[in-house]
Amino acid sequence: xxxxxxxxxxxxxxxxxxxxxxxxxxxxxxxxxxxxxxxxxxxxxxxxxxxxxxxxxxxxxxxxxxxxxxxxxxxxxxxxxxxxxxxxxxxxxxxxxxxxxxxxxxxxxxxxxxxxxxxx
Numbered sequence: 001x002x003x004x005x006x007x008x009x010x011x012x013x014x015x016x017x018x019x020x021x022x023x024x025x026x027x028x029x030x031x032x033x034x035x036x037x038x039x040x041x042x043x044x045x046x047x048x049x050x051x052x053x054x055x056x057x058x059x060x061x062x063x064x065x066x067x068x069x070x071x072x073x074x075x076x077x078x079x080x081x082x083x084x085x086x087x088x089x090x091x092x093x094x095x096x097x098x099x100x101x102x103x104x105x106x107x108x109x110x111x112x113x114x115x116x117x118x119x120x
Contacts, residue, residue, distance in 0.1 A: 007034050008057070010087040010107040015114070016080075026109070029055075037061065053077045055110060070110050081111040 012026045030052060035042055054073040060066055070079045087107035 006104040008104055008106065008108045010105075011057075012107065012109045013053075013055075014109050014111045016111070053112070055079065055112070057082075057108070057110070068108070072112070076115050077112050078115055079110060080113050083109040083111065085109075 011029055011032060013029060014026055033042075052074075053076075055070055055077075056073060057068045057070045059068045067082060067084055070082050072079050084106050087105055
């Protein structure tokens with residue numbers, strides 16, 4: 001890994017579907033795959049509609065304190081934002097001696113919405 005900070009450990013997806021942001025539900029991603037700038041390229045193919053959602057979170061190494069950008073590779077889901085905050089209890093949950101200077105104890109909540117199909 002060539003980055004300044006460890007990858008995110010705490011990632012949640014906030015999906016607000018058709019009901020609106022007041023009724024958001026939080027879920028954990030099914031799979032998290034880490035890909036770094038110095039890794040060989042890997043093709044991420046968007047899944048067919050109705051299957052797993054693929055979101056890509058990119059960090060700018062030149063701005064280690066900046067927020068990542070997030071985009072959706074799935075046709076039926078859009079990313080509307082990202083919230084980054086200190087993960088509650090993350091410091092207390094670490095085993096003694098495991099917290100290094102690069103430990104990422106932030107919680108990333110990726111806000112998504114389901115695309116409404118265009119009606120003609």
